[in-house]
Amino acid sequence: MNKTVNLDKNIYELVREHPEIANIMLELGFTDIVKPAMLNTAGRVMTITKGAALKKIDMNTIKQVFQEKGFEIIE
Template sequence: MTTGTIDLSKTVYELVTAHPEVAEILYGIGLKEIKNPAMLNTAGRFMTIPKGAALKKVSLDEIVAQLKALGFEVINDAGE
């Protein structure tokens, strides 16, 4: 069962707006600023998950694995 599609080329703001549970996943992995509404509404409007992972030195593979484990289809993942 697919929960939804996560397009890694979309901004964090777009993804969290469409799938609020994505914020919990990103927060749990170490992207703590995701819970700050001001950050989500500013940086989140141009930041993508791959950019945020690189900035915070968090494994993109780990993020993708967690999203897939929750039933999301992940597209535009350079690793695939």
């Protein structure tokens, strides 16, 4: 199975498809979105791109980390 991260999908869907994404998000500084309550509420409307803008995390860094973890980025 090919591991992909579609930046247009919400974080809730991404974590359901690939549970390890939650740990990657935590490593990147998305501390709140990995909490079950936040994932089930805000995670349903929040994308990685929106979250990066909100948390002021560089998208190039996010893409690099996901690629290092074996994911292909879909924009």
